[in-house]
Amino acid sequence: MDDHHHHSHDHHHGHDHSELSDIELRVRALESILVEKGYVDPAAIDVLVETYETKVGPRNGGKVVAKAWADPSYRDWLRKDATAAIASLGFTGRQGEHMVAVENTPQEHNMVVCTLCSCYPWPVLGLPPVWYKSAPYRSRAVIDPRGVLKEFGVELPETTRIRVWDSTAEIRYLVLPMRPEGTQGWSEEALADLVTRDSMIGTGLALRPDQMVAA
Amino acid sequence: MSLPDGLAAAAAPVAPIPRGDDGAPVFSAPWEAQAFALTLALHERGLFTWKEWASALAEEIKRAQAAGDPDDGSTYYRHWLATIERLAAAKGVASEAALAERREAWHRAAHATPHGLPILLENDPLARA
Numbered sequence: 134m135d136d137h138h139h140h141s142h143d144h145h146h147g148h149d150h151s152e153l154s155d156i157e158l159r160v161r162a163l164e165s166i167l168v169e170k171g172y173v174d175p176a177a178i179d180v181l182v183e184t185y186e187t188k189v190g191p192r193n194g195g196k197v198v199a200k201a202w203a204d205p206s207y208r209d210w211l212r213k214d215a216t217a218a219i220a221s222l223g224f225t226g227r228q229g230e231h232m233v234a235v236e237n238t239p240q241e242h243n244m245v246v247c248t249l250c251s252c253y254p255w256p257v258l259g260l261p262p263v264w265y266k267s268a269p270y271r272s273r274a275v276i277d278p279r280g281v282l283k284e285f286g287v288e289l290p291e292t293t294r295i296r297v298w299d300s301t302a303e304i305r306y307l308v309l310p311m312r313p314e315g316t317q318g319w320s321e322e323a324l325a326d327l328v329t330r331d332s333m334i335g336t337g338l339a340l341r342p343d344q345m346v347a348a
Numbered sequence: 349m350s351l352p353d354g355l356a357a358a359a360a361p362v363a364p365i366p367r368g369d370d371g372a373p374v375f376s377a378p379w380e381a382q383a384f385a386l387t388l389a390l391h392e393r394g395l396f397t398w399k400e401w402a403s404a405l406a407e408e409i410k411r412a413q414a415a416g417d418p419d420d421g422s423t424y425y426r427h428w429l430a431t432i433e434r435l436a437a438a439k440g441v442a443s444e445a446a447l448a449e450r451r452e453a454w455h456r457a458a459h460a461t462p463h464g465l466p467i468l469l470e471n472d473p474l475a476r477a
Contacts, residue, residue: 150458150459151467152459153455156379156429157379159429160383162448163386163429163447163450164382164386166436166450172395173386173393174389177389178386181384181388181389182385
């Protein structure tokens with residue numbers, strides 16, 4: 134197998150269509166043939182991925198969020214120029230994608246949809262959850278975000294507005310969750326442990342200190 | 349989640365699987381976890397033993413190194429994927445030609461899929477012909 138195979142196709146990144154990298158094409162090709170021939174069950178693959186993805190390499194977003202909580206000037210920078218503020222911690226995407234941080238407040242909750250192609254900023258957030266790739270999630274999140282959040286166990290006050298952000302190939306979003314109560318004086322390292330992946334895509338909240346699993 | 353014993357033992361002498369402090373495997377991209385899961389499923393299905401798999405992986409790494417692989421761990425799952433592809437071809441499950449053709453089909457399907465919708469193989473314009 135030639136690892137250096139390159140497609141002659143034009144790899145431009147537009148809004149109008151989706152894109153898979155060469156390596157993603159290889160994995161999808163292999164999996165789809167194995168499924169057709171009855172060697173693997175796609176649902177079983179999803180379960181395996183979900184089982185192992187709990188321990189994912191880069192989930193640098195937690196450090197970004199913790200720093201923003203602890204350092205107001207960093208938070209301002211993150212809100213103005215998330216790409217640069219995130220890069221300053223040494224976390225950069227492969228394609229130099231543009232990051233935007235959206236901040237949750239008591240008045241407004243942010244939620245990100247669409248991770249179907251290569252839009253999902255995994256160097257920052259870790260692997261996307263399997264359910265996130267499903268069409269129903271995306272369409273329902275746009276139509277009924279409050280209902281979708283409720284299914285994730287998140288009930289927000291009626292007065293909190295919910296904004297839904299659709300990632301594109303050029304812009305990826307990071308939700309800056311609200312800092313939990315009772316964490317005054319915590320180190321950035323301890324704070325980062327409260328930041329879940331779901332809280333950074335807006336389908337969850339940051340953990341409260343009493344929700345921390347005793348390590 | 350720790351690794352299946354047979355897999356960890358087979359991989360150790362060839363190329364240990366990258367793992368975190370807690371022993372769980374660490375992936376640096378979503379496709380790596382996908383390739384990992386496919387391997388576990390195929391083994392469970394009995395397509396190969398872990399011993400067989402490990403010697404195929406060793407060969408794949410040797411081949412890659414001869415071709416100038418950086419050998420710094422960054423390409424670990426590329427070797428892994430190449431190993432499954434090669435075993436699938438050797439066992440008559442998916443030939444190299446079939447894999448190549450299918451990659452083109454996925455590529456066309458992706459291009460025909462508006463951004464934000466799930467990429468399905470049925471979206472390949474040629475599949476509908």
